[in-house]
Every structure is written in C-alpha cells, then in structure tokens.
Amino acid sequence: VYTLGVNLKHDKEKALKTGIDLLRLKGYNKIGVAEICKATGMPKGVFYNTFGSKEDFLIESVIAYGVSSRKAYQKFIADTDGGERAIDRLRSLYKKILVAHARMNYRGCLVCNTMAELGAENPILREVTTKQLNLNLKVIEPVVKQAQKDGDITNATSAKKITELLHLTLVGVSIRAKGLQDVTEGQETMKLLINSLSP
Amino acid sequence: VYTLGVNLKHDKEKALKTGIDLLRLKGYNKIGVAEICKATGMPKGVFYNTFGSKEDFLIESVIAYGVSSRKAYQKFIADTDGGERAIDRLRSLYKKILVAHARMNYRGCLVCNTMAELGAENPILREVTTKQLNLNLKVIEPVVKQAQKDGDITNATSAKKITELLHLTLVGVSIRAKGLQDVTEGQETMKLLINSLSP
Numbered sequence: 504v505y506t507l508g509v510n511l512k513h514d515k516e517k518a519l520k521t522g523i524d525l526l527r528l529k530g531y532n533k534i535g536v537a538e539i540c541k542a543t544g545m546p547k548g549v550f551y552n553t554f555g556s557k558e559d560f561l562i563e564s565v566i567a568y569g570v571s572s573r574k575a576y577q578k579f580i581a582d583t584d585g586g587e588r589a590i591d592r593l594r595s596l597y598k599k600i601l602v603a604h605a606r607m608n609y610r611g612c613l614v615c616n617t618m619a620e621l622g623a624e625n626p627i628l629r630e631v632t633t634k635q636l637n638l639n640l641k642v643i644e645p646v647v648k649q650a651q652k653d654g655d656i657t658n659a660t661s662a663k664k665i666t667e668l669l670h671l672t673l674v675g676v677s678i679r680a681k682g683l684q685d686v687t688e689g690q691e692t693m694k695l696l697i698n699s700l701s702p
Numbered sequence: 703v704y705t706l707g708v709n710l711k712h713d714k715e716k717a718l719k720t721g722i723d724l725l726r727l728k729g730y731n732k733i734g735v736a737e738i739c740k741a742t743g744m745p746k747g748v749f750y751n752t753f754g755s756k757e758d759f760l761i762e763s764v765i766a767y768g769v770s771s772r773k774a775y776q777k778f779i780a781d782t783d784g785g786e787r788a789i790d791r792l793r794s795l796y797k798k799i800l801v802a803h804a805r806m807n808y809r810g811c812l813v814c815n816t817m818a819e820l821g822a823e824n825p826i827l828r829e830v831t832t833k834q835l836n837l838n839l840k841v842i843e844p845v846v847k848q849a850q851k852d853g854d855i856t857n858a859t860s861a862k863k864i865t866e867l868l869h870l871t872l873v874g875v876s877i878r879a880k881g882l883q884d885v886t887e888g889q890e891t892m893k894l895l896i897n898s899l900s901p
Contacts (some may be wrong), residue, residue, distance in 0.1 A: 508898050527822070529822075529823060530819050530820070531731075532729055532731035532732040533823075541744070546901065569868045591788070609822055611818065611821075615818070616819075618877050618878075619810065619818040619877050620815075620818065620819050622808065622881050623807065623810065624727060624728060629880070632881055633881035633882060636878070636881065665894070668895055668898075671877075671878050672870060672874055675870030675873030675874035675875075676870050678814055678821070678870075678873055679816050679817075679866075679870050681817060681818065681822055681828070682821050682835065691863065691869050692863070695859055695864070695867055696793070696867055696895075699856070699895075699899055
C-alpha cells in the first residue's frame with residue numbers, strides 16, 4: 504500500500520507538471536481530458552480518480568503553478584551576497600521573470616492566463632487565481648518596503664500599492680511579449696517603471 | 703441586388719456586435735459556430751458565406767473591436783472645453799476605460815483577451831492582435847507627447863515608451879479587475895502610475 508501511495512503521488516506530480524505546460528500553451532478550453540491524459544501518460548480512469556474533473560485539474564494546476572512561481576520569485580529576489588540593495592533585487596526579479604517567459608516561449612503565467620480566459624464567467628476560478636496573485640504580491644511587498652526604507656522608492660504611497668503597480672505592469676508586459684514574441688520592449692518598460700518610482 | 707447587399711452588410715455588423723460580446727465573455731475556444739449562430743440569429747450557411755471560418759470571424763471581430771475601442775479612446779481624451787491639459791485628458795482616458803470595463807461586467811478587452819488566450823500558439827492571431835494594440839497606442843501617444851511639452855510628464859523617456867507603460871499597466875489592471883470584479887484598486891493603480899511619471 505505504501506509503495507502504491509508513493510507511485511500515485513509521483514504520477515500526480517508528473518501529470519500536474521506536464522498539464523501545466525499544456526494549459527499555459529493552449530489555454531483551458533482548447534484542451535480536453537483525452538489530450539491531457541495523452542500528454543501526461545495517465546489513463547482516463549486514474550485521471551478522474553486523482554483529480555475529480557477537468558476543472559479540478561485546472562484548480563490544482565493553478566495552485567501548483569502559484570507555489571512554484573513564488574519559489575522562483577524568492578530565488579530571484581534573494582540577497583545573494585548579503586549586501587545587495589532591495590531596489591536592485593526588484594530589478595533582478597522582473598528581469599529574470601521576463602527571461603523565464605522568453606525561455607518558455609511566451610506561454611505566460613498560468614494564474615494570469617486563467618484569470619483572463621475564465622475570470623469573466625467562472626467565479627471559482629476567479630477566486631482561485633485572485634488568491635494566487637495575492638500570495639505572489641505578498642512575496643514581493645517586503646522587498647518594496649525595504650527599498651522605501653533605503654530611500655530608493657517613494658514613500659508617498661504604501662508598499663502594497665507600489666507592489667500592485669509593479670506586478671500588474673508585468674502582467675500587461677507579459678501579454679504584450681506573447682504577441683511580439685520578444686521581451687526587449689518589456690524589459691525596457693519594467694526598467695522605466697522602476698526608475699519612475701524613485702523618490 | 704442592392705437591397706440584398708444592404709441587408710447582408712446590416713446582418714454582418716449585427717453578428718459582429720453580438721459575437722464580440724460573446725467572445726469577450728467566454729473566450730474563443732469555449733464557443734462553437736453553432737453557439738455564435740444561435741446568439742447572432744445568423745443561419746450557419748450564411749455565417750460561413752459571410753465570414754469563411756470561425757477563426758476568420760474572430761479576426762474580423764478583433765479588428766472591429768479595435769476600431770470601436772479607438773473611437774471610444776478619441777472620445778475619452780477629447781479636449782471638450784478647449785483648454786483641458788493633456789495630463790488631465792490622460793487621467794480621464796484611463797478612468798473612463800476602467801468604468802467601461804466595470805459596465806461590461808469585466809469581460810475585458812477582446813484584443814488583449816485574444817492575445818492572452820491564443821498568442822502562444824497562433825501566429826496569425828498574434829499578428830492581428832499586436833497590430834490592433836499598436837494602433838491603440840498610436841491614438842494615445844500624441845496626448846502623452848503634449849503632456850511632456852506641458853511639463854506634466856517627464857521628458858527623460860520618449861512618449862512612445864511612456865505610452866506603452868501606461869497602456870500595458872492598464873492591460874494588467876484590467877485582468878486583475880476581472881478577478882476582483884471590482885475596479886477601485888485599478889483606478890488607484892493608474893492614478894499612482896500617472897503621478898509617478900511627473901518630471
């Protein structure tokens with residue numbers, strides 16, 4: 504029983520990883536359970552036993568994607584040499600997120616893609632994606648607050664509002680980069696925004 | 703023949719208007735031609751004769767939506783009393799766009815929704831949506847340039863770059879508003895951005 508449990512957990516994680524890539528590329532409504540099963544190698548019966556429904560699979564994917572995004576953000580904003588300024592860690596964060604977008608061929612963020620695709624019609628996914636976006640903002644806000652203390656970002660507005668501005672601009676920039684299939688303009692836009700926030 | 707032509711044109715415009723609302727609400731991959739025909743009252747045969755395919759219908763919808771967006775932008779940024787400052791016309795533009803989003807129950811912009819939904823996979827829609835977004839930016843850029851001349855927006859960067867920053871932040875803010883089903887935060891974020899761009 505123990506071994507079976509380990510395998511199920513392994514298969515579930517593998518299915519989520521492959522499913523997330525597929526969802527980011529094609530969107531939720533383009534793909535069916537048959538296609539997810541084909542891509543993940545999970546038989547249909549196991550899929551329904553594991554996830555319940557296609558929508559539940561999306562919900563688990565969005566949450567898993569949110570968790571892994573925040574791990575990446577933590578890495579990107581880490582103070583690696585013990586003396587890096589918060590403002591430079593923010594610059595590094597947005598530069599590296601956009602580099603990661605390009606590396607994934609502009610599939611975009613699963614949280615924002617899903618919010619854009621389903622948010623108008625589906626209250627459950629609206630709530631799930633909003634919660635994940637809020638959690639992402641919470642990771643960045645302390646760095647913005649530190650940059651304010653350092654005198655590198657204006658104190659005229661709260662760290663929360665500035666974090667929202669930074670991250671929502673990233674959302675728009677990422678969709679634009681998907682259209683352009685290029686991130687050069689987006690990198691400049693994020694730099695311009697961060698410079699505009701100096702006191 | 704002439705009368706028939708007029709009716710066809712009328713029916714096509716009517717179908718596009720209804721189709722745009724449906725596409726904005728549900729996204730492209732959620733809906734089929736049967737649903738579009740049911741909503742627009744256009745028989746399937748006439749739909750295919752008029753538009754060619756579901757994808758061609760989307761393309762015509764995106765272009766028609768772009769044209770009507772720019773008409774709205776022109777109205778929102780108009781100098782109604784002959785003495786309004788460019789910076790106030792920009793504030794008014796973004797305030798009114800967000801009010802319009804709320805009024806349409808956060809369906810979002812069809813250009814950006816389509817770029818987000820199909821941009822990673824579909825090169826034709828990527829090009830069509832990018833072109834429409836570029837045309838939208840062109841309407842706003844002269845007002846940004848005027849605000850720079852008036853000394854209300856920094857001259858450190860080109861009007862083109864600042865317009866991109868403003869409008870891509872709006873794109874992110876609009877998706878966030880779809881999740882929150884509220885535009886209060888978005889209005890504040892756009893105000894914060896415009897204030898940050900003062901010289």
